[in-house]
Amino acid sequence: MNGDNVLDVHDDLSARVRYYECDVTDTDDVNTAVDEIIGQWGRIDILVNNAGVARVGFFQERSPADTRREFEVNFFGYQRLIRAVLPHMRAQETGIIHNMCSGTADTGHAGLTGYSATKGAIKAFVRSLRLELRDTDVSCTLMIPPSTNTGMTAELEYPEWMTVEPEEVGRTLAEKIYSTEPVITPDMTTRIGLSLTRRFPFLWRRMTEGTVKNSE
Numbered sequence: 226m227n228g229d230n231v232l233d234v235h236d237d238l239s240a241r242v243r244y245y246e247c248d249v250t251d252t253d254d255v256n257t258a259v260d261e262i263i264g265q266w267g268r269i270d271i272l273v274n275n276a277g278v279a280r281v282g283f284f285q286e287r288s289p290a291d292t293r294r295e296f297e298v299n300f301f302g303y304q305r306l307i308r309a310v311l312p313h314m315r316a317q318e319t320g321i322i323h324n325m326c327s328g329t330a331d332t333g334h335a336g337l338t339g340y341s342a343t344k345g346a347i348k349a350f351v352r353s354l355r356l357e358l359r360d361t362d363v364s365c366t367l368m369i370p371p372s373t374n375t376g377m378t379a380e381l382e383y384p385e386w387m388t389v390e391p392e393e394v395g396r397t398l399a400e401k402i403y404s405t406e407p408v409i410t411p412d413m414t415t416r417i418g419l420s421l422t423r424r425f426p427f428l429w430r431r432m433t434e435g436t437v438k439n440s441e
């Protein structure tokens with residue numbers, strides 16, 4: 226794991242920010258981090274499941290291990306964190322669990338078969354868990370950012386207009402950190418974009434064709 230960005234914030238705001246390293250594919254690591262947080266702060270009010278990996282390449286060029294790795298981080302990783310924090314949130318009678326999803330859960334994306342499948346799986350899982358938690362004080366949401374100019378999209382040949390800068394997306398989503406809406410998007414533009422690409426698949430196909438090269 227590379228915590229350089231968080232460590233900068235940690236140094237600036239050391240009374241309010243702590244950095245705990247945690248590999249979400251390792252159950253012991255997850256439980257240790259959550260125990261340390263509870264030990265130090267006494268409670269966890271909000272979990273943001275944000276970790277993600279995407280292996281870019283057409284399905285036939287990818288191995289089953291690629292997809293398994295994506296599921297280990299993007300799906301089972303989220304479940305590990307939720308299992309670890311849920312008892313604390315239920316006991317303290319408050320909590321919000323945000324889970325980073327993606328428009329690809331609905332539209333798919335050539336070259337991202339495994340990644341899109343993990344996002345579809347997390348979407349169905351969160352919707353089901355939300356139903357199970359409806360009579361509790363714990364909320365479970367899906368956060369859907371737009372295409373963002375991060376390491377994850379670096380391999381995709383998106384035109385500049387198609388991606389938003391991560392600082393902007395992070396700031397607008399942070400403003401909604403207390404939201405318990407079932408689906409949270411940073412802004413109206415993202416909401417309209419998601420709705421249009423869901424309703425008109427040819428738009429998404431046009432926007433994304435050629436962004437991943439098929440070696441065949």
Ligand SMILES: NC(=O)c1ccc[n+]([C@@H]2O[C@H](COP(=O)([O-])OP(=O)(O)OC[C@H]3O[C@@H](n4cnc5c(N)ncnc54)[C@H](OP(=O)(O)O)[C@@H]3O)[C@@H](O)[C@H]2O)c1
Pocket residue numbers: 226227228247248249250274275276277278298325326327328369370371372373374375376377378
């Ligand atoms: N970028 C987009 O266009 C886009 C669109 C929709 C949804 N999303 C979602 O937004 C979230 C953030 O993605 P991003 O765009 O910011 O991608 P990113 O720059 O590649 O960041 C991914 C993050 O996941 C962490 N991570 C990966 N494997 C991990 C593991 N085993 N344990 C703990 N942390 C792990 C990475 O930590 P290290 O840096 O330490 O490796 C990194 O901080 C993801 O869930 C992604 O699916 C992104």
